[in-house]
Amino acid sequence: MLFRLEHPSDYWENENLTREAFWDVYKPGCNEHLVLHNLRNSQAFLPQLSYVAVEKGSLVGNIVYAKLFRDGIICEDIIGFGPISVHPEWQGQGIGSKLITKTLEKAKELGYKAVLITGNPDYYSRFGFDSASKFGVHLKGIPLEDEAAFFMAIELEKGFLSAHPGVYEFDAAYESTDAELEAFDRQFPAKEKRKPLPSDL
Ligand SMILES: CC(C)(COP(=O)(O)OP(=O)(O)OC[C@H]1O[C@@H](n2cnc3c(N)ncnc32)[C@H](O)[C@@H]1OP(=O)(O)O)[C@@H](O)C(=O)NCCC(=O)NCCS
Secondary structure: OEEEEOOHHHHHHHHHHHHHHHOOOOOOOOOHHHHHHHHOOOOOEOHHHOEEEEEOOEEEEEEEEEEEEEOOEEEEEEEEEEEEEEOHHHOOOOHHHHHHHHHHHHHHHOOOOEEEEEOOHHHHHHHOOEEHHHHOEEEOOOOOOOOOOOEEEEEOOOOOOOOOOEEEEOOHHHOOOHHHHHHHHOOOOOOOOOOOOOOOO
């Protein structure tokens, strides 16, 4: 398996891979392929940390990073990743773990100080992520007293995050409207959506 930086010529294939990975997982259909697309036009996007896993010339996994914001100001030291995707046929074989560990090492090498993410604590705790609130770091829109265990952090430089507590937010590219998604989705192969479930995000 080859791990390399994403090239602009990978963009559509990567978006399609993200769509395959997230489709019907957290809700009927998904919007993560649009997030990936919009992130690349954002000032927060970090192409130097946008990695793909390649098997026999096809993309089977990807991860993308962007800078966080604090009080509306872009952070130069604090970044986040997501979406991270592994094609359903390749899940559970360590590809997601490799993408995370390799890019965390690379982020540290590049001088970034901390990484903030949202996701399942059961998965991300194995890479050293802990609840962001333990560092005094909170997500915009979530009450401060709420632990919000899905908002997690890892320090790449020990003590950095604890020295920079506050309320952080992700780039606007993570939000999209249904109309935008519907139009964007037409560029991809037709797919049936499942019915909504009470457990949907
Ligand atoms: C999440 C994802 C990137 C992990 O990649 P992967 O290559 O399948 O993961 P790995 O093989 O490195 O690790 C597999 C382990 O992670 C666990 N795992 C995978 N996804 C998980 C999730 N969303 N929540 C909790 N645990 C998860 C598996 O149960 C497995 O556990 P085990 O090692 O105890 O058997 C991949 O499954 C995926 O693309 N999922 C759909 C999209 C998604 O949910 N992205 C992440 C959003 S936060």
